[in-house]
Amino acid sequence: MMRMVRKAIVVMLFLVLISTISFSATVRIKDFAKFRGARDNQLFGIGLVVGLNGTGDSGTLSSSLLANMMKNFGIAVNPNDLKSRNAALVMVIADIPPFYKPGMRLDVVVASINDAKSLRNGVLLQTPLYGADGNIYAVAQGPISVGGEDAKGSASLQKRFTVVGYIPNGALVEREIPMNIVDGNTITILLDKPDFTTAARTATAINTTFKTNIAKAIDGASVRVTVPNAFADDVIAFLALLEEIEVPVDTPAQVVINERTGTVVFGRDVKIADFVLSYGNFVIVISNGQIGDKQATIGNLITALKSVGATPQDIIAIIQELHKAGVIYAQLRIM
Template sequence: MRMKRTVVVILIALLSISTIFAANVRIKDFAKFRGARDNQLFGVGLVVGLNGTGDSGTLNSTLLANMMKNFGISVNPNDLKTRNVALVMVVADIPPFYKSGMRLDVEIASINDAKSLRNGILVQTPLYGADGNVYAVAQGPVSVGGEEVKGTANLQKRFPVVGYIPGGAIVEREIPMSIVDANSITILLDRPDFTNAARTAVAINTKFGVNIAKAVDAASIKVNIPNVFADDVISFLALLEEIEVPLDTIAQVVINERTGTIVFGGDVKISDFVLSYGNFVVVISNGQIGDKQATIGNLVTALKSLGATPQDIIAIVQELYKAGALFAQLKIM
């Protein structure tokens, strides 16, 4: 079917199409070294200075009385009934190799029935690791953020019982870490993939001109430390991080029907078929769309040139997947 019409397609927030090709990516951007990992810290503390928006009940009064005993002050909990205090959970992530004196961001959340943590101050709170040891101490003014939204759609709604303290914790103890094991290190991929693991090993061996790397499985690559770097492992790790690898991507098509968005990554191919949809007839024969290769990208381009709307294209792609003509994973949002 020959359609003698010229269609100018202007896409303004109607259809976004992104094709992700294999690209050279630094190892530091898609992997990490085994042993170099974040750790989660947590603690229970008190936020004071609230203007009557704290917890009800006597739990806070008891905690405050116990805290004052540490300063040699004896107070009856019944004399400390106040809604200016809130019991909170304090959490933080400590990155690898953080040293004593460095600062962490912390988040806090009300545990009891406080109405708001706005303008409150977190009292010094020890933060524990999973092993029960204290690794940091948090304290400081609480930032709630957001706005009190009243009929305004452009402002971020405030959640007053959750807060944030930038740099609110000081590291007191370094978490011990070791990334070298038997004169070797292991690189862990953020997304396990056999192809990318093998390519990473090849890129490392090519860089150093000797076979020091081997893919152990889809997630890990073992790298032996050359003798020349035996006394300077950090320099060796820095060189590894900067090595670029031609990463492979999974053939995948993601559709957002609400926004009319199609995102496809990898080399997404389609098989031969004849498609009749409304006024459109598309024929793919011998792996070609006209004089181009039969890929999802070229198909979308052809459909756009015929005047297909985003909804038309989405419907066609879905039918191709159902018919088994689309060689990719399909995700619909």
């Protein structure tokens, strides 16, 4: 009874204190991290697609597999009698999220292994899907969709890629993958993007919310949390409270360039140092941290360049040169 009272008090304190953490621009823990042990797993299998209108494999392997399947139904067939291009050997893959139970469904991707021309309108026969431990966790079957469009007269349509397809809800989970989140009486939170500042802030936010030092940042990617005694018999409720705690996530300054599309993505306050750059008809001068009467940031620099007629390719080339010179205080990623 006392444990239930303590638990109720902790929950009430949580609801009051979660809004009092003094950081701004906060994000819930569930939106930038996960619990160790709660992870997706990859499944795979090799199957046979039938019902292809002469666009399947040209060899005899698929015919042999189909003949073996028919033996299971008591039908003896010579593989040579089944030789046609209406079947194809395929690889079937899927991701199974944590805590999926038998009877739940997964989306699957199907890809041709041999020389099939197209899997369009094909049907995947029952295919067991294996985990890395060799156990069967799901079974896939169903009609294949190849998506896309037959882009003949329009450049705006994506061309259909017909040797890879997918089956929405095409796999039935047969076995749950065991998950273990609690190790002793501790839980480990794993950041999606490791960062020492965010890890430390996460531990601080948890300790501030529960008014006790139950969390400690282990490194830039993980925070270890001790389960309070009040939640020893209801860890799920504790996890739900942890997920809702908001933390000021810190991200390093980045400039991302896509040279194919001429796109530049950057944080609005990415700083740049003083410099003088001559590029074609442009001469750029930044002095005392200012571009004209504005602060020297990537955003203001791009605005100034566009105002004098710089093309996206010009802007990208200039940013790359500035990064080489070490005057951009940010990471540069080129895609």
